[in-house]
Amino acid sequence: MSLGALTFLSPWLLASLAALPIIYWLLRTVPPSPRQVTFPPTRILVGLENKDKTPAASPWWLTLIRLLAAALFIFALADPVMNPTREAALKGTGPIAIVVDNGWSSAAHWDQRKRMIDRLITDAEGQSRAVVIVPTAPTSKGATAQIEAPSDARSTAAALMPQPFAPDRLAAANTLAAAVEGAAGGTSVVWLSDDIDHDGNAAAAAAKLRELATDGTLAVVEDGGNREPxxxxxxxxxxxxxxxxxxxxxxxxxxxxxxxxxxxxxxxxxxxxxxxxxxxxxxxxxxxxxxxxxxxxxxxxxxxxxxxxxxxxxxxARSQWHRVALISGESREQAQPLLAPLYYIEKALAPSAELIRPKGSNLVAGIQEALSQNASVLMLADIGTLSGDAAHHVADWVEKGGVLVRFAGPRLENGGDELLPVPLRLGGRTLGGALSWSTPQKLGPIENQSPFAGLTVPPEVTVNRQVLADPAMLGPDVQVWARLEDGTPLVTERKLGQGRIILFHVTANTDWSNLPLSGLFVEMLRRIAALGTSVASGDASGSVTADNAVATxxxxxxxxxxxxxxxxxxxxxxxxxxxxxxxxxxxxxxxxxxxxxxxxxxxxxxxxxxxxxxxxxxLAPLPPLPSGTDRLNYSSESSQPLKPWLLLAALGLLFADMIAVILLRAGGFGGVRRRTQRPAGAALALAVIGAGAMLTVAPPQAFAQTSGASPAGAAVPRPQNPSVNQATDERAIEATAKVTLGYVLTGNAEVDEISRVGLDGLGRLLSVRTAIEPGRPLGINILTDEIAFYPVIYWPVLPDAQALPEDVLAKIDAYMKQGGLIVFDTRDYGLGLTGTGGPSEAALKRITGKLDMPRLEPVPENHVLTKAFYLLRNFPGRWDGGQLWVEALDNDDGPSRRARISDGVTSIIVTANDLASAWALDESGRPLYPTVGGGENQREMAFRTGVNIVMHALTGNYKADQVHVPALLERLGQ
Structure with a gap:
């Protein structure tokens, strides 16, 4: 009997509800409470006998508790089940057959299947039916199924595990048919599917299961929703x-x-x-x-x-990439690139390897360049002889683990060299043509020991010319990886040290064969490329590491x-x-x-x-199932038997009744015969009834949601005070919203204030004279603050400055190498010194001593800093005469040239002229500190120095590039 989501498996027991009035009449009384009698000495034996034997009526709430307990017992005995969708699969009187898809696709939700199997066995046990469990992916050879008692079936189910291959449902259906043959009653078949038709036989297997469940029910349980494998x-x-x-x-x-x-x-x-x-x-x-x-x-x-x-x-190794160097000796590479040998090799390997094409036509230089880039495979197309340094470098590289692949051609027909798998006969072999009686040869089958084993040989591939291996030299150290139909070697191989030498006896283009036009050629080259291992040009050990061992x-x-x-x-x-x-x-x-x-x-x-x-x-979905098949899903597992919870609630009410009777006998509720009960008693009864009702209707899942844990089972993070992070974020936003100049805080309030007003004055001048509109300058704690936001950092050096920690030096070094500019100002030229050996020089050495500093030099005459915005010859500040030092520009074009890395921007400027004091202005724009030596004209030049420094940091070497404009215009004819 079903009532919505509630079903009673034993509904006939609900007839016991008719006995509730009798139970009410029997339980509405309670024993009388003891009387309180005064004990005077003169009336010891008078009036002690209580002649009233009529029991008093129980309170209404106590009677209600007893009636609810009796009703809950009756409902529990009727076996109620919440959401009983799975029970439809258990119709019939014969055994319950549980067909389990235990292939790879069931592993992700295997616990769900185990719970479903356990539930089905429990239901079979309640109906006194046998169980047969049949896995669709066999767990052992010659496995059979048998009808078992539910207790034995639990052991069988516990031994089931998901297998790493696809299920065979037809074989499982045949196994089930042999197990239930002759079984009495209708067999109920429950198929715990994985929603995938692996081999296209799911429809046939479902039809077979439908035949086995003729007198019972066939139900298919599916994942559904977003739980598909x-x-x-x-x-x-x-x-x-x-x-x-x-x-x-x-x-x-x-x-x-x-x-x-x-x-x-x-x-x-x-x-x-x-x-x-x-x-x-x-x-x-x-x-x-x-x-x-x-x-x-x-x-x-x-x-x-x-x-x-x-x-x-x-x-x-087949899915790994390798560096493959390509070198060709054919002279028409540039004239007809689409017919060149390397064109076909590139097309075959480009999707699966990193190709190296050495520049220039010098063979020795090309080989050295290829090997210096750690190529694992070197492919040479139509290079007849390797000699001298080229042969020595290649042989040494192969012995360390490299793979040398050579393709035949007209040059190789003249003989060859030692770096071939087998000596060749002179002249080669022509198959077909006007002067030949032979016909082009097809490829023969590939032998199992060849790395090309398993590749399909296209019948249309033919060879009309090849170089021939000397048959007398085909010893046991020479392997033939591919042959023609007449047995002539087409691809040969020989080991040399830890590497190998491979020869294709045809060209890499279509001159001698149409093999390069086939997919077989692509697969051959990819498998050969997978044989290579990385060989460092300077590594003499030739050892293979664990990371690239699979590639060997x-x-x-x-x-x-x-x-x-x-x-x-x-x-x-x-x-x-x-x-x-x-x-x-x-x-x-x-x-x-x-x-x-x-x-x-x-x-x-x-x-x-x-x-x-x-x-x-x-992955194909399950096909339409036979008619009459019940479709279920694993979400129906949420259905729960309510019998244990109803019994628990009834026992709880009986316990409450016992406590209430004890309190009544002790007079805890003000006497039995009182018609007006205390509110506390009614409140207690209502609380007990409410708790019992919650236990009755709430499934187990409801308690998990009220335990205070997060839905995913993770702890809820405590709120944290975001003030520090918020301040850091606000500073980063301010520093990056506009071009922001930074200055290093020295701890000296006066010097820090000069730096601030000096950069502020420079910023006001930049806004007036250039397109730059800088924000307000920001002070930088060099130990803790991020410095990557500032294109220019002004650093006044005090005589008592101390060395910096290693992590701070690393931060400064990274800033300078990534394009940042730091202006170190020792501010000591005005002390009458020459600018070298001043009191702050030792402090500057303490700060920069462990930095990866570039070589410094006085500003050259044609340096970009002299013409970044203004044309300058000297760079004064408050003082005039101190030398401005910048990063030296090397004359070589090597990769170590720092100026090339940072677009020509010097990473460091050192001065002693106290630039910030010359830039310092008050709110009205008037100078705060006098310039010594040149008056206001010197201050103007100091401002121009600051403008050039900022423009140099922001624009790089664009001014230097302008010297090429006349030549470019001349070439364009203008």
Missing amino acids: LGLNAGIGIQSGRLEARILRPNGDGTRDGFVHAISTRGQSLAEASFRFLPGQTELVVPFDLPLELRNQIGRVEIAGERAAGAVSLID AADMPAVLPPLQTLNGYGVLGPPPPTAQPVAAEKAHDLVPTLDHPPGYYGAGNAPRAINVLHTDSS
């Missing part, structure tokens, strides 16, 4: 050339947000990218923009929070044993006993099973990753 496959994008994560979902209902993490082989998170599914989308591609060195350290890509093997994609894939065995495998939750660990080796030629497109779970296979230094999903995988 997600899949992931990561690899190099064909178009973008970046590492991309392809995220899949079976249905396009609603939106879905999340994050994808790229994790190194050491477990470090290297990158994070967000994704968002829009309604209707079932596939997303999320790229990772990482430097080459970081990208090659990625060992796995996974969806955050989706604990499933299908949400993890393992990365091996060399010997591809015919059989790849399992090294580490994923479990159903996507955790990498030792392979299970059921894991079997994989044939190398089948590893490329292997579908994981119980025998071959996903993970790493092969040699320890060159494993092959086998993932649940491949580049062409997709």
Whole structure:
């Protein structure tokens, strides 16, 4: 019997409610309370006998408590259930068959499935029905299902775990059919699905289950909402050339947000990218923009929070990028680039490798340039002979682990050199043509031990010319990776030290073969590029680190044993006993099973990753189910049996009744026969009844929401005083709202005030004479304040200035190297000294002694500072005569030239002329301090010095670039 969301499993017990009036008549009385009798000495035995034996009537609230307790007992015995949507799956009298999708897609919400299984077993136990549990992903070989008692079924269910491969539902349906064959009564089949049609057989499996549940009920439990499983496959994008994560979902209902993490082989998170599914989308591609060195350290890509093997994609050498240097000896590279050999190589490798094209035509210089950039693979197209320094550098590089790939051509037909896998015959071989009886040869099948194993050989690929290997020199150290149909080697390889030498016996363009036009050529080059390991030009050890060991894939065995495998939750660990080796030629497109779970296979230094999903995988939703199938979802798990809570509430009311009777017998409520009860008694009764009602109607989830915890289970952060952060933010906003000049606070109030009014006066002049409208100058605590907001910092140096801490020096050094300008003013020239060796010079050395200071020099005649805004020859302040020192501009064009780095802006200026005092003005614009030596004309030049310093810091070397304008105009004909 159902009443909305409430259902009674034993409704016939509700007939006991008719006995409530009798219970009321029986429970409306209470024993009489004891009488209080005066005990005078003269009446010891008189009047003590109470002849009134009629029990007094109980208070109305006590009778109500007893009636409620009786009613709750009756309701509890009727087995009420809140939200009983799952009970529809249990119709029938035979066994309850629980078919569980325990493939990789069930792992993310496995706890939910375990609770559902436990609930179904409990319901079967209440109905005295047997249970049979059938997993759709086998957990062991030769597994069978059997009908069990509910207690035994709990042990079977506890042993179930999600598997790291897709389920086989047809096999599970056949196993269930064999288990329930001959079972009496109608079988109820409950299919706990994962919402995915993995192999296209979901409809057939559902029809088979429908046949087994002819006399019972077939119910399918689905995830629904935004709880559908997600899949992931990561690899190099064909178009973008970046590492991309392809995220899949079976249905396009609603939106879905999340994050994808790229994790190194050491477990470090290297990158994070967000994704968002829009309604209707079932596939997303999320790229990772990482430097080459970081990208090659990625060992796995996974969806955050989706604990499933299908949400993890393992990365091996095939998905790593390598630096490939390309050098060609063909002279028509510039004339016909689309026919050049390197054009086809570039097109094949550009999406999956970082290509290096040395500048210039000098072979030795080109090889040195390529190797200096830590190329892992060097490809030479039609270079006949390597000799001298070039041969020595290449041989040394290969011995340290490099991969040398050479392509044949007219030059190589004349012989070759020592850096070939096998000696060649002179003249080569022509297949087809007017003067040949032979015809172009097709490619033969690729052998299993070749790194090209598993690649499909297109039948249209032919070879009409090649260089021939000397058959007598094909020893055991020479490997043939590809052959023609007649057995002639097409690709040969030989080890040299820790590296290898590979030769294509045809050209890299279409002159000798149409192989470069095929997809086979692309896959060949990508697999060869994956063989390389980073070799530092100056590293003589040639050792392979743990980070790039996976890239040294060399010997591809015919059989790849399992090294580490994923479990159903996507955790990498030792392979299970059921894991079997994989044939190398089948590893490329292997579908994981119980025998071959996903993970790493092969040699320890060159494993092959086998993932649940491949580049062409997709997740399809479940097809329409047979008619009469009940569709449920796991959210119905919120239904709760109310019997325990009703019994608890009834016991609570009985306990309250006992306390009330004790109080009544003790006279705690003012006597039994009083018709007017105290308000406290009524209040107590109402409180007890209210508590019982709450216990009756509130499911367990309601108490969790009133416990004071946050919805996610995290602690609610305490409010903090934001005054410090707010002040810092306000200062940053003020410093960046306008061009702001800063001055270092020295602790001397007078000097700090001079710095402030001096920069304020300079700012007013800048507003009048230039386009700059600076804000008010700000004082800087060099120890604590951020200095990156200020293009120019004025630093008055006092004689007692002390050395700075290491972290402050690092901050100043970073500021100067990133384009900032600091003006150190020792202010001591007016003391009669020469500007060198003044009293503040020692303090300046204490401040700057540990800085990474550039070399200083007096301002050169043509320095940008002399013409940034005004044309200046000297740079006075309050004093005139002190030398202005700036960063020295080196004449070389090397990368260490600091001026080039910061756009020609000197990072430091040192003066002793007390610039701030010359700039200081009062509110009316009148000077505060006299200039010594040149009067107001000197003050004007001091202001012009300040203007040039600010303009130089803001505009860089644009004035220096103007010297090229006449030459540019002349070239343009103007």
